[in-house]
Every structure is written in C-alpha cells, then in structure tokens.
Amino acid sequence: MWRVKEAKARFLKWLQAHAEHNGVLTLSKASLVMMSGSDLQDALLLPEGSVALVTNSAESQSWAHFSMETYSKNLKTKLLGHTVLFAEIVTSTMDLLEGLTVHLPRDMGLLVVATQQSQGRGRGRNAWLSPLGCAMFTLNVQIELNSKLGQRIPFLQHLVALAVVEAVCSLPGYQDIDLRVKWPNDIYYGNLMKLGGVLVTSTVLGSTFHLLIGCGFNVTNSNPTVCINDLIQSYNLQHNCSLQPLSCAQLIARTVNCLEALIDNFQQGGPESVLPTYYKRWLHSGTWVRLWSEDGPEVQVMGLDHNGFLQVHSKEQGVVSVEPDGNSFDMLKNLVVIKTH
Structure with a gap:
C-alpha cells in the first residue's frame, strides 16, 4: 500500500501548487474543491458542477460498494492506478479528469472510481446506465506517439476490453467463466449479453497521447442484463464448485494490472504479442x-x-x-x- 500512499502525497502536492488560493481547481467540466473530512458538511453548499475532494481520507477506507483496502491489496502495477479519486455519485468519471490530465506529471497514475454516474457516457452519443454494483472508472494513460502502441493507438480500446476479461479469467479456477470481447470495445457474456464497455478519448500534446479510458462493467448487479457474479454462480451450479463472488474494487484493480501488462507487452513486441490472447477471448473468428x-x-x-x-x-x-x-x-x-x- 506504500505505493498508493506515495502517489497520493505527490498528487496532493501537485494539487496545492495548481489550485486557486481558495483550494479550487477548475476543470473543463467540473471543479474540485479541496477540503478535509471535518468540513464535509460544507460540501452541501457547493455550486452545481463542483465536487468536494477530501484530502485526508484514509487509504484503508471503505464504502458500501468500494473498499480502498481491497483495491490496494490487489493492485500490482508499476504506475497505473496508484492515485485514486473515489466518488459515490458523479455526472461521469470522465468529467473529473477532462482538462486535468494533460497538466499532470507522468508518475501520477490517476484513476477515478464512482459508485454511480448520473450522466455516464458510451461511444458516440450513447448513454451508459450506471446501476449500483457496476464497476465504473476512468483511467489516465500517457503513450508516446513514436512508440509501438502510439503508432497503432486504435489497439488501446481492444487492450482495455481484453484486460477486463483477463481480470476475471486469469484468476485460478475462473478461467472457464464465459466472458468475451466483442469488437471493437465491449465485454460480453458468451455471444448473448453485454456486460460492459470501453470509451477512450485522446488529446495529443507535443509527442504524447494523453488518454482517458472510461470503462464500466457489471460485477454485482443483475440488472439491466446479467453480471459477472451471476456467471460465477451459474458456473458453480453447473460444475458443483464454490468459486467466490468478486467485488468491484478487486476487479478494477485486476483490470488495471492486466492493462498495464498488455500495454507493456505491446510496446515491446507489437500486435503479435497480444493478438493470440485477444483472439482466444473474442467472439468473431470465422464469423x-x-x-x-x-x-x-x-x-x-x-x-x-x-x-x-x-x-x-x-x-x-x-x-x-x-x-x-x-x-x-x-x-x-x-x-x-x-x-x-
């Protein structure tokens, strides 16, 4: 957990250096207002579009639908996901990072997690439903234009969708849970139902892609379709076994782990280093x-x-x-x- 503590300290130092004197950091679609936990009652008076950023929350804190301790224990990355912003309800996790990430130092590994979104976004102009029990996050990733992935940046959305599937299916005993990748950026139960999706936006600044990866997938919510824990329960009944249900915090951390590994592999070996795993998980070969x-x-x-x-x-x-x-x-x-x- 020391990495998360260290990243949090760097992020707070950066925030204090860039915020206005009243502790407000104005973004393109929201404003972050820094305050301590004891001042949270003042958050009710904040203007619309402003979000209270509690700067002294504990790294082990848990909420009803997200455990920071579980997340930290499962996070194994070198960089991605080390700085976490958590909100119970936001318009969109994307809104809390748009306009911010191009100014951040490279070593922040910033991730925003929400329990619910009031204006979740899908591809195009699609809305994304955000029920309780859906893992929802936006991750900041920086990729150099002249790198292998930077020259083939459309692959990134495929890597993210694959990372969600691998987060579950790389767990011992869970390898046969029927999660699939649907081109270009959806997560499916077999070829029957959508469980999640990915949205990637990018800004080019100098020689770097500044990317926001928005992702949502059903973990504990059986509506509006099915969720990963439904699939696990069904698998247990069919195979007379006792695989444990998974949590949003655990799977978000494992997804970030898998994504960092996939990006590293791609940067070293290009598409051929990830395509065998991708084809193993996707729906469409020979269709x-x-x-x-x-x-x-x-x-x-x-x-x-x-x-x-x-x-x-x-x-x-x-x-x-x-x-x-x-x-x-x-x-x-x-x-x-x-x-x-």
Whole structure:
C-alpha cells in the first residue's frame, strides 16, 4: 500500500501548487474543491458542477460498494492506478479528469472510481446506465506517439476490453467463466449479453497521447442484463464448485494490472504479442457478416489488421479493413453497421 500512499502525497502536492488560493481547481467540466473530512458538511453548499475532494481520507477506507483496502491489496502495477479519486455519485468519471490530465506529471497514475454516474457516457452519443454494483472508472494513460502502441493507438480500446476479461479469467479456477470481447470495445457474456464497455478519448500534446479510458462493467448487479457474479454462480451450479463472488474494487484493480501488462507487452513486441490472447477471448473468428445493410456484401471476419481495425474477406474485394470509429457489430442482425444519430 506504500505505493498508493506515495502517489497520493505527490498528487496532493501537485494539487496545492495548481489550485486557486481558495483550494479550487477548475476543470473543463467540473471543479474540485479541496477540503478535509471535518468540513464535509460544507460540501452541501457547493455550486452545481463542483465536487468536494477530501484530502485526508484514509487509504484503508471503505464504502458500501468500494473498499480502498481491497483495491490496494490487489493492485500490482508499476504506475497505473496508484492515485485514486473515489466518488459515490458523479455526472461521469470522465468529467473529473477532462482538462486535468494533460497538466499532470507522468508518475501520477490517476484513476477515478464512482459508485454511480448520473450522466455516464458510451461511444458516440450513447448513454451508459450506471446501476449500483457496476464497476465504473476512468483511467489516465500517457503513450508516446513514436512508440509501438502510439503508432497503432486504435489497439488501446481492444487492450482495455481484453484486460477486463483477463481480470476475471486469469484468476485460478475462473478461467472457464464465459466472458468475451466483442469488437471493437465491449465485454460480453458468451455471444448473448453485454456486460460492459470501453470509451477512450485522446488529446495529443507535443509527442504524447494523453488518454482517458472510461470503462464500466457489471460485477454485482443483475440488472439491466446479467453480471459477472451471476456467471460465477451459474458456473458453480453447473460444475458443483464454490468459486467466490468478486467485488468491484478487486476487479478494477485486476483490470488495471492486466492493462498495464498488455500495454507493456505491446510496446515491446507489437500486435503479435497480444493478438493470440485477444483472439482466444473474442467472439468473431470465422464469423460471416454483411457490411452496412442486410443486402450488403457478405464477408468473413478474419481478425484485426496491423492498426487494430477489423479485417474481413469478401469474394469480390479480397481482404479489406473496417475502421472501428462509428462502426459496431449488430449481434442480432449479424451485420457490421455504421452508427447513425
């Protein structure tokens, strides 16, 4: 836990240096107001869009749906996720980091976790439902443009979705829980139901991508679809075993662990270092789909190309790539479609 304490001290020092004299740090979509736990009653008087940032909370503190101690015990990273901001309810975890991360030093490893979001965001203009029991976080990651991943940045959303699946399936005994990655950035139960998704936004400053990774996945909430603990319970009944349910804090920490490892592997070995694991977990190998409409050309899914785009094969055009931005699989109609608004 010393790493978390050290990161917190660095972050507070940075905040104090950059906040206004009244302890307010103004961001693009929110304001952080630094205060001690004893002053929390004043938070009720804060203007809309302002969030109280308690600077003296204990590293072992727990809330009803998130245990900081559990998170810290499970976090094994060198950098990512060492500085944690936790909120019971926010508009969006993205809002608390937008406009902030480009100014942060590289060694902060900042992560925002929320119990609920009132305005959670998905891809495009989609809303993300945020019930209690859903693991929701935004992680700040910095990637150099001239690195292997920086030159193929669309891969990052695939790595995040894969990290969520690996966070569960790399646990001893949990390897057969049927979690899957759906292109480009969803987490699924088999090919049946969506359990979570990923949203990545980026800002380029100098030679660095400053990326915000927003992620949400169902852990203990059975609605609106199913959750990871439902799958574990079902697996226990089918196989007469007793795998323990998992918590949001545990799985957020393990996801960050897996993501850092996947990024490190990619930076050293490029796409080939992660694609075997990705293909093991994804839904689509050999799938036949139609492009754009029910009358569109029928193609077979081949995999990902060197940029992280979907690669398909058609008799007419051979192998072509479909960019993930704005496209998705319609699992019911078996199409690759362009999203419209």
